[in-house]
Amino acid sequence: MAGRHETARGSRGRERPPLTRGAVLKAAVAFADERGIEALSMRQLAEVLRVEAMSLYNHVAHKEDLLDGMVDLAVAEIEVPTIGEDWKATMRRRAISAHEMLLRHPWASMLIVSRINVGPAMLLYMDATIACLKHAGFSYAMADHAMSALDSQIYGFTLLKANFPIGTAEYAGAARQFLPMIPAETHPHMRALAEEVIAGRHSGINELAFGLDLLLDGLDRLRDKPRIRRRRKADH
Amino acid sequence: MAGRHETARGSRGRERPPLTRGAVLKAAVAFADERGIEALSMRQLAEVLRVEAMSLYNHVAHKEDLLDGMVDLAVAEIEVPTIGEDWKATMRRRAISAHEMLLRHPWASMLIVSRINVGPAMLLYMDATIACLKHAGFSYAMADHAMSALDSQIYGFTLLKANFPIGTAEYAGAARQFLPMIPAETHPHMRALAEEVIAGRHSGINELAFGLDLLLDGLDRLRDKPRIRRRRKADH
DNA sequence: CCGCTCAAGCTTACACCGTAAGCATGCAAT
DNA sequence: ATTGCATGCTTACGGTGTAAGCTTGAGCGG
Numbered sequence: 001m002a003g004r005h006e007t008a009r010g011s012r013g014r015e016r017p018p019l020t021r022g023a024v025l026k027a028a029v030a031f032a033d034e035r036g037i038e039a040l041s042m043r044q045l046a047e048v049l050r051v052e053a054m055s056l057y058n059h060v061a062h063k064e065d066l067l068d069g070m071v072d073l074a075v076a077e078i079e080v081p082t083i084g085e086d087w088k089a090t091m092r093r094r095a096i097s098a099h100e101m102l103l104r105h106p107w108a109s110m111l112i113v114s115r116i117n118v119g120p121a122m123l124l125y126m127d128a129t130i131a132c133l134k135h136a137g138f139s140y141a142m143a144d145h146a147m148s149a150l151d152s153q154i155y156g157f158t159l160l161k162a163n164f165p166i167g168t169a170e171y172a173g174a175a176r177q178f179l180p181m182i183p184a185e186t187h188p189h190m191r192a193l194a195e196e197v198i199a200g201r202h203s204g205i206n207e208l209a210f211g212l213d214l215l216l217d218g219l220d221r222l223r224d225k226p227r228i229r230r231r232r233k234a235d236h
Numbered sequence: 237m238a239g240r241h242e243t244a245r246g247s248r249g250r251e252r253p254p255l256t257r258g259a260v261l262k263a264a265v266a267f268a269d270e271r272g273i274e275a276l277s278m279r280q281l282a283e284v285l286r287v288e289a290m291s292l293y294n295h296v297a298h299k300e301d302l303l304d305g306m307v308d309l310a311v312a313e314i315e316v317p318t319i320g321e322d323w324k325a326t327m328r329r330r331a332i333s334a335h336e337m338l339l340r341h342p343w344a345s346m347l348i349v350s351r352i353n354v355g356p357a358m359l360l361y362m363d364a365t366i367a368c369l370k371h372a373g374f375s376y377a378m379a380d381h382a383m384s385a386l387d388s389q390i391y392g393f394t395l396l397k398a399n400f401p402i403g404t405a406e407y408a409g410a411a412r413q414f415l416p417m418i419p420a421e422t423h424p425h426m427r428a429l430a431e432e433v434i435a436g437r438h439s440g441i442n443e444l445a446f447g448l449d450l451l452l453d454g455l456d457r458l459r460d461k462p463r464i465r466r467r468r469k470a471d472h
Numbered sequence: 473c474c475g476c477t478c479a480a481g482c483t484t485a486c487a488c489c490g491t492a493a494g495c496a497t498g499c500a501a502t
Numbered sequence: 503a504t505t506g507c508a509t510g511c512t513t514a515c516g517g518t519g520t521a522a523g524c525t526t527g528a529g530c531g532g
Contacts, residue, residue: 019480041518051481054520058480063519113395114346123423130425140429141438148396149447153385156392159349160384187359189366193376202377211385211451214458218450255509277489290491291510299490 016050021059024049025069029105032070037107042066067111072119074108077101080128087136088216091146094129095154099208102158109158137223146219153211161206171204172197252286257295260285261305265341268306273343278302303347308355310344313337316364323372324452327382330365331390335444338394345394373459382455389447397442407440408433 017023027049032040042063046053060066079097081090102109126147133143165174175197182191197204253259263285268276278299282289296302315333317326338345362383369379401410411433418427433440 042520043518052483054483055481057520110346110350113392114399116399116401123426127423127426130429134425134428139438140425140432143425144429144438144440145442145446148393148442149389149450152392152396152447153388154392155395156349156388156390157384159391159395160388163350163352165352187363189370189376189379190359190363192370193366193380196376202375202380204380206381206384210381211388214385214451214454215447218454222450278491279489288511290512293491294509 019049019051019055019059021069024056024059024066025073028066028070029073032107033105037110040107064115067115068117068119071108071111071115071117072121074101074105075112075117075119075125076121077104078125080125081132082128083132083135087132088220090132091129091150091216092212095150095208095212098154099158102155103162106162109155109162113155113159138219142222149215149219150212153215154208157206157208157211161208172200175204255285255287255291255295257305260292260295260302261309264302265306265309268343269341273346276343300351303351304353304355307344307347307351307353308357310337310341311348311353311355311361312357313340314361316361317368318364319368319371323368324456326368327365327386327452328448330368331386331444331448334390335394338391339398342398345391345398349391349395374455378458382451385451385455386448389451390444393442393444393447397444408436411440 024045028040028045031045031048035044042056043053045066046056049056056066060069078101079093081094084090129147130140130143133146134140138146175194179191179194179198182194184191193202196202260281264276264281267281267284271280278292279289281302282292285292292302296305314337315329317330320326365383366376366379369382370376374382411430415427415430415434418430420427429438432438
């Protein structure tokens with residue numbers, strides 16, 4: 001018997017690389033990608049690392065810390081905006097790159113949007129974004145508003161799309177199946193929309209580019225104007 | 237001793253109204269409003285209702301069912317769009333009304349974007365929205381895209397704003413406090429932005445109306461056009 | 473080479489969670 | 503009066519994050 005505690009080069013099983021914070025975070029990301037963030041528990045994660053749960057606490061302070069690290073790892077995958085001539089194309093690429101990352105890591109949107117993120121990758125990402133917008137002629141205040149509006153669209157869209165019940169391919173078929181469940185009397189327009197999808201006149205697939213380009217075009221018009229344009233009337 | 241089981245009109249304590257699904261949902265909403273959704277457990281909720289945890293299961297199938305009910309209660313508070321002349325003003329009011337509800341119930345955004353919601357209030361709300369947009373001259377496909385973009389903005393913005401570390405009032409003071417933590421060398425633009433806030437040239441408060449009006453103005457231009465406008469070049 | 477220190481593994485234990493299974497009670501209908 | 507059932511209750515199980523403290527072996531000063 002090689003003692004009660006299995007060593008790194010223990011007698012049976014393949015060799016186990018030493019546990020590090022980086023290895024823990026990487027494993028957690030992979031785990032959440034494959035089995036969902038709700039399945040990610042300290043014990044389950046420890047198991048795939050062939051370690052006991054409490055050993056993880058030598059490398060992360062608590063689970064929140066683990067999640068913080070995962071988020072920053074994910075954010076680091078986003079293409080960082082550069083200062084250049086075409087701010088619009090740059091912001092567009094930024095948004096699409098972020099969206100693609102959020103699709104690769106379906107758990108990331110929720111974590112980003114529901115916690116304070118001050119990891120190094122996030123700070124770099126934000127600073128580069130503000131820099132690009134400032135360079136394009138926006139004031140800092142406007143850059144702030146623009147980033148807020150764009151990020152709202154990116155995260156909001158990805159979240160709504162991610163939990164939409166039907167994947168992109170089988171949408172028409174699914175619509176046909178759900179159609180009888182939508183009573184025409186009470187919800188005539190939702191039903192009409194579903195019929196458009198079935199008839200092939202509408203894919204039913206929403207694209208980030210739609211709202212994104214509306215925002216970018218609108219921002220273009222606002223460029224160099226220091227103040228937010230006010231509405232003519234209070235509400236109505 | 238009035239038997240092992242305390243009756244509704246038990247000897248001590250104030251009278252307990254009979255448990256109903258509505259009462260459970262209402263109490264859950266109030267609980268989550270006050271103490272946060274993460275504090276809402278079946279046992280804690282049962283306690284405020286002066287009941288045992290398992291009794292709740294006579295009125296909700298499981299916790300997910302409870303959350304579904306809470307969401308629909310919240311969605312029912314949103315002003316339902318009406319078919320009228322000014323679709324833009326209607327959509328604007330819809331967005332602001334939704335935003336206000338989401339601020340009243342800070343837990344709601346997260347639940348709405350991270351689950352499938354098919355409660356009656358949600359279906360009514362969506363049908364009325366599509367109806368309004370269709371009546372305004374949008375095709376069903378366009379109405380779908382428009383609603384998706386607007387909702388992305390509403391939920392995304394509310395989520396990002398809700399977990400932003402600092403409340404609206406004390407923003408300048410907080411910025412002054414955090415400023416030393418932002419190294420000028422590595423994050424010069426974030427620092428410059430913070431200085432704008434401290435100097436009072438920028439409130440630092442982002443408004444839903446900013447992105448919302450960009451979308452609405454853009455949608456106005458797209459009205460009556462059946463297809464999504466394509467970008468001139470593929471990416472760049 | 474000896475003996476000490478300490479990082480990084482481990483075990484145990486606790487309070488909390490959602491909820492399955494089944495019992496107790498009292499009202500409603502027969 | 504009897505029965506059945508809705509609605510409350512108790513108990514118990516397997517899961518969670520993590521505090522407290524033990525064990526082991528590698529590194530290092532003497």
